Amino acid sequence: MNITVAVESGEALPSASEAGPAPKRIVVAYGFWIFLLSDIVMFSALFAAYAVLQHASAGGPTGAQLFNQSRVAIETACLLASSYTCGLMSLAVNSRRRFATYLGALLTFVLGVAFLSLEIREFADMIAQGAGPQRSAFLSAFFALVGCHGLHVTAGLVWLVVMMGQVASKGFRPAVQRRLQCFSLFWHALDIVWVGLFTVVYLMGVTQ
């Protein structure tokens, strides 16, 4: 974090040991990056549990019978598009364009809600069919893994609403910008987790 600081033009650059601390924006984002990686490590434990218990359906329904691929495709499209609009929002934040920020946040929020409502409907359908988390080890692992991702998305949506409130009330002050930067990192990381999730759970579950 503390490589040399550029001094006034014309002077030689000081060595790394003489450099001051990095700007807060970089420190905060780096700390949040570490958190995200630890979050992904937690997801990896749930992935491992799912991969081990994938075939332990205890005579109950298997993934190939339960999963609806077209719904998963729509969910994936929603999350990918919301990651894109989140990226556009962070560009708008960096150039302090208020309207574009609100627009990007609104699109991100709507796409996130669409993803979440599809997932909740999927869970409700499965539980109505008697394929709830208590049916088999496979379904317990499924609900734990996909449900944990869904909870992260829910938390992200709440965070987004709070951030828009802060932009409205406080404007683009540095603290708000740092929080928005962390939010967009969080949202992109959730999309990365979803890539692993739809591949391992839905696509591999259907082909086997």
Added chain:
Amino acid sequence: MTEARFDRAPGDQSIATKQQAASSGILVYSIGLLLAAILTAISFWVANTTLLWGPGVALGLAVLAIAQMGVHLVFFLHITTGPDNTNNVLALAFGVLIVLLVVAGSLVIMANLNGSMMPADMMDMQMHY
């Protein structure tokens, strides 16, 4: 310009991209979206086609997923190999190492345990006699 001396925060675009017009930032995200959409479409096609050799499908899906994660990291999170990004990449590498250990370790150990379990029919015989 002074910022160039510091490491880059994860999620920040390079100084060169920042200094260009805002459209180039949008371009980076759009390229990422396009590549990710293509990879997702291929994944869904691979999972549903009968043209491919069955046992290879899972491996192909894993490769496509890893490629798509790479696309997300580069185009959405702006993780690069530049010298200002070393800390981010090192943290990522450590995270990937732990993830691999947890997932592959669990799978290997549990497969091993399953393999050394008594087969179900032998268990039945023991219970009957």
